[in-house]
Amino acid sequence: MEDIIIIIIGAGPVGLLLACELSLTGARPVVLDRRPQPGDTPKANGLGGQIIDVLDHRGLLERLSAGSPFFGVPPGFPFGSVPLRFAGVDGIPLRMLMIQQPRLERLLGERAAELGVRIRWGHEVTSLAQDAESVTVQGEGFALRGRYAVGCDGGSSRVRELAGIGFPGTTDDEQVWLGHFTTGTETGVFDHPRVAGLGPGWNRTPAGRVLVTSLQPGVHIVGVREVRGDAAGRVTIADFQAAVRRVLGDDLPLGEPIWLSRTRSQARVAERYRSGRVFLAGDAAHLFPAGGSALNVGLVDAVNLGWKLSATLAGDGPEGLLDTYEAERRPAAERALMQTRAQAALERLPQEEGDALRSLLTEVFAYEEPVRHMAALLHGSDLPYGSGGHSLIGRLVPDLRVVTEDGERRVAELMHRGRPVLLDLVGTASLDQELGGRVEVVRARCADAPAEAILIRPDGVVAWAGSGGDGLAAAAEQWFGRGSVGAVR
Incomplete structure (x- = not known):
């Protein structure tokens, strides 16, 4: 063991x-x-x-x-x-x-x-x-x-x-075929007359829906949705072309397959x-x-x-x-x-x-x-983690530009070490030496500061924001444990 x-x-x-x-x-x-x-x-x-x-x-x-x-x-x-x-x-x-x-x-x-x-x-x-x-x-x-x-x-x-x-x-009753293909050219399947009439996104047909799109030159993505069979087993190019034919009513010049799949969406x-x-x-x-x-x-x-x-x-x-x-x-x-x-x-x-x-x-x-x-x-920003006090609490910290003793930096750069950070933007909120190194205090200036100080969790979520330190010690203790914070002055 x-x-x-x-x-x-x-x-x-x-x-x-x-x-x-x-x-x-x-x-x-x-x-x-x-x-x-x-x-x-x-x-x-x-x-x-x-x-x-x-x-x-x-x-x-x-x-x-x-x-x-x-x-x-x-x-x-x-x-x-x-x-x-x-x-x-x-x-x-x-x-x-x-x-x-x-x-x-x-x-x-x-x-x-x-x-x-x-x-x-x-x-x-x-x-x-x-x-x-x-x-x-x-x-x-x-x-x-x-x-x-x-x-x-x-x-x-x-x-x-x-x-x-x-x-x-739930599991969808539609089977979804999805394939990535390469033709060696930047146009390929989009020159086909049947593709020229298809719009962006999924196109409805009497037998299902079909998608043709591209995310990079020389590679196109084809999708097929249909109510049929079990989504299991290895997919061959012949299987995929047959699905296209059933739903579109015609073949497509798919080219060389990079990846083929057959699944059913689940919720x-x-x-x-x-x-x-x-x-x-x-x-x-x-x-x-x-x-x-x-x-x-x-x-x-x-x-x-x-x-x-x-x-x-x-x-x-x-x-x-x-x-x-x-x-x-x-x-x-x-x-x-x-x-x-x-x-x-x-x-x-x-x-x-x-x-x-x-x-x-x-x-x-x-x-x-x-x-x-x-x-x-x-x-994903319409639903904060909890609520209370300042509007920043429970949300990802905004990527402010701040001026520290090391020069101008973005807040995102302060989070690279994956540690909690107290961002002191006016010099009035500070933590004493009982921090023990768990919370990194960064003193900085910010022209458009949304608060005097911001306590940021390691995942970038604001644990506390405000002025004068009111509630800061409680928030730090809530997220980082008893003894992580000393007196606030």
Whole structure:
């Protein structure tokens, strides 16, 4: 039996980012993955929303965005089959980064290696047991015991099953075929006369729906939705072409396949995110019926859980800190489930009813305020963690430009170490020497300071903001434990 501090099951993006978060504070997790090596399947094609800001807080955004076909505020976003247009609208928080999952995993894996994370490929967990002090996972040829374990092993999570956590929800009756293809040219399938008549997004036909789009030159994506058969087994190019023919009524010049899949969308949230010393994150905890949310929500799960586990392992976390993980992240998942269900419903409505609703929403989304609201919903910033006092509390700290003794810096740069920060913007709030180094005090000036001082959690969420230090000690004790703060003067 090998003793490990913390065991992460699943070396996808969520598991890798969680491992990085833990390692920042000195914890040394071990990551297990049943695959023999990193995958090359582009299950996701980009990131968007709050996770962009969170990655910036860790200094990872520059690394991930280098060479990306697109990074920034998009001109619009397809909410189901209804276009949201952001061009010319101020205050849009939603930024998007185009990056395919294999590249994302490779870059996060490189960062994990820099931090000393150990990844063990070909380790499939087949049993799990826990007691009051530890959790033990076993598989063929290995047995590990840790203080905690986190299942980041996807929608069919074995960890979730072994921990006895239910996964209620629904499975779509439509089968979804999705393929990435290359033709060696920058146009390829879009020159085909049948494609020329297809609009952006999913196009309805009498037999289902079809999608043709592209995210990079020379590579196009084709999707097919139909009510048919079981979504299981290996997909061949002949299977895929037959699905296109059934739904479109004609062949498409698909080209050489890069990746083919066949799935059914699911809408689920785990009954609970924790069972004793076992936690769930990412797709193991939630599945959404429309794209563009799962990976973003899952990666924020990892950052939220990471600092709380680190503090608990170090003996610094207050009682009940780990319970706040589900209290904060479950409502975020339910919010994402709501809006992705709405997107899916817009696609599935019968033709006449769907056209009427889409026309009405298109009129509503022509106004700036509804567009800002929808952008905040997609970004994930419309639902803060709790409430009370200052409007910043419970939200990601704004990326202010501040002037410190080291010169001008962005607030995001102050968060790279993954530690709590007290940002003193007027020089009137300070903490005494009883901090013990747990909270980093940064004294700075800011021309448009939203508060005199801001207490920021390691995940970038504002724990307290205000003036004169009123309530600061209580907030610091709530999140960082008794004795973390001395007198406020």
